Amino acid sequence: MRKIIHIDMDCFYAAVEMRDNPEYKNVPLAVGGDGPRSVLCTCNYLARKYGVRSAMPAIKAKQLCPDLLIVSGRMDVYKSISHQIREIFLRYTAKIEPLSLDEAFLDVSDCTQHQGSATLIAQEIRAAIYDELQLTASAGVAPNKFLAKIASDENKPNGQCVISPAKVADFVEQLPLKKIPGIGPKTNEKLAVHGFRTCADVRKTSAESLVPIVGKFAQRIHEYSFGEDDREVVSSRERKSVAVERTFATDLTAFDECEDVAAMLYDKLQRRYEPHKNKNMTKQGVKIKFADFTQTTVEHQSHSPIFEEYIELLRTAVARGEGKPIRLVGLTIGFGSSITKVEESKLQLELPM
Numbered sequence: 001m002r003k004i005i006h007i008d009m010d011c012f013y014a015a016v017e018m019r020d021n022p023e024y025k026n027v028p029l030a031v032g033g034d035g036p037r038s039v040l041c042t043c044n045y046l047a048r049k050y051g052v053r054s055a056m057p058a059i060k061a062k063q064l065c066p067d068l069l070i071v072s073g074r075m076d077v078y079k080s081i082s083h084q085i086r087e088i089f090l091r092y093t094a095k096i097e098p099l100s101l102d103e104a105f106l107d108v109s110d111c112t113q114h115q116g117s118a119t120l121i122a123q124e125i126r127a128a129i130y131d132e133l134q135l136t137a138s139a140g141v142a143p144n145k146f147l148a149k150i151a152s153d154e155n156k157p158n159g160q161c162v163i164s165p166a167k168v169a170d171f172v173e174q175l176p177l178k179k180i181p182g183i184g185p186k187t188n189e190k191l192a193v194h195g196f197r198t199c200a201d202v203r204k205t206s207a208e209s210l211v212p213i214v215g216k217f218a219q220r221i222h223e224y225s226f227g228e229d230d231r232e233v234v235s236s237r238e239r240k241s242v243a244v245e246r247t248f249a250t251d252l253t254a255f256d257e258c259e260d261v262a263a264m265l266y267d268k269l270q271r272r273y274e275p276h277k278n279k280n281m282t283k284q285g286v287k288i289k290f291a292d293f294t295q296t297t298v299e300h301q302s303h304s305p306i307f308e309e310y311i312e313l314l315r316t317a318v319a320r321g322e323g324k325p326i327r328l329v330g331l332t333i334g335f336g337s338s339i340t341k342v343e344e345s346k347l348q349l350e351l352p353m
Contacts, residue, residue: 001165003118004233005106006140006148007125009085010157012102013078014044017071019134027069034058034070037249037327041073045157078102081133088128092121097233103152105145107233119162126160143168146229150179172227175199180224187214199225238335239279242272243287245330251291252326255318261329262286262314266307269331273305280336281305286313287330288321295328296320305333 009015013031018024028047032040038058050065062068082101089096095107106125114120122139129137136158140151147163154161163171176198178188190213196202202210202225210218223229244265252258284306285299298313298320310331318326 001109001143002107003109003111003116004142004145004148005108005118005122005125006142006145006152007085007089007104007106007122008138008140008152008156009102009129010136010138011042011044012135013042013073014047015135016074016078016081018044020077024069024071028052028065028067030058030061030068030070031073032058032070033072035249037247038070040070043068081135084133085129085137088125088132091128092125095233095235097235105148105233119160122160122162126158144227144229145231145233146181146224147171147227149181150175153179168227172225173198173200173203177202177221180221182217183221187217190214239276241332241334242269242276243330243332244268244272245287245328247289247328248326252329255315258314258318258326258329259311262310262331263307265329265331266305266310269305269333273333276333276335281333282336283334284309284313285332285334286310286317287328287332288314288317288326289328290321291325291327293327294321294324297332299332299334305331 014029017029017031026046028044028050030040030043030047030052032038032042036059040052040054040056040058040061042054043052043061047061047065047068050068052061052065052068058070061070078101086096086098086104089104089106092111092113093106093108097105099105108116108118108121111118111121114124118141122141126137126139129135138152138156138158139160140148140154140163141160142148142151142163143165147168151161151163177183177191177196178185183191191197194213196210196213202222207219207222210221214221246261246265252261281303282301283299284302285297287295287297289295296317298317300309300313302309314329
């Protein structure tokens with residue numbers, strides 16, 4: 001039986017700004033851009049009372065909360081603090097899977113501190129973060145990653161929720177499906193139309209019957225509805241892609257404009273690709289976001305990033321918009337397995353004819 005902790009910092013970027021600027025503590029605060037096309041990274045809990053949320057356009061946020069203070073982010077500072085938080089985690093386990101700068105899974109199954117009590121370990125980690133960094137974190141403790149992540153959100157902010165093995169069945173049974181990671185508002189709506197609102201509803205059917213509604217996610221949802229999740233905490237993640245993109249202050253309306261942007265992005269992409277040239281590149285792609293926030297991606301197989309092919313992919317992507325103005329253009333490179341190009345060539349030579 002695994003002992004998994006999910007640590008989630010409370011409104012991390014905003015909390016750092018409030019810590020470093022005491023005058024921000026009692027005002028609705030958001031971190032992000034303040035322009036007409038800007039989107040918020042996060043906000044404090046006072047702002048959330050007005051309905052302000054992360055990833056919300058700044059204009060909408062100010063409509064909900066006219067007194068909202070929006071400050072620019074300091075990514076270097078957040079990264080440095082995230083590193084300090086990781087150092088605290090390492091006092092207890094090396095099995096750490098970061099999900100972002102402000103949250104991570106920890107597998108403490110083999111940890112000997114506190115006689116192996118994941119509950120006490122989580123409490124001590126949260127106390128250390130507060131004592132050393134003057135920031136609060138919430139924690140979920142459970143036998144698997146799925147439940148630990150949900151538990152960490154149960155008593156936010158600055159809280160902790162423990163789901164022991166004996167409590168899993170009762171906890172999961174009445175769990176609303178919208179709380180399952182990966183089920184967004186639209187998917188939740190589709191499930192509700194078919195009578196699936198809680199995990200208890202899903203338990204009454206088979207995974208196959210969910211496929212027409214949620215596709216390949218069906219099996220995972222069915223397993224989650226029984227509280228099952230056999231995924232391990234992965235300490236290191238292999239980079240699967242590199243990408244560059246640009247959002248425009250004014251929408252683009254002509255393909256020539258998009259082509260000029262692609263040329264600029266291509267140079268930047270080449271620089272990002274340079275440290276990864278020995279990896280097994282398998283595809284290149286283009287991402288377009290239109291003025292109405294719908295988006296599309298076009299990809300094809302490729303072993304090297306070729307500019308002319310990006311332009312052809314871009315042409316296809318733009319055509320899908322049927323004339324809609326464009327607010328974002330992005331270029332991507334995708335990698336396959338961790339076998340390097342040199343190793344791949346060697347394997348091909350060694351294959352029997």
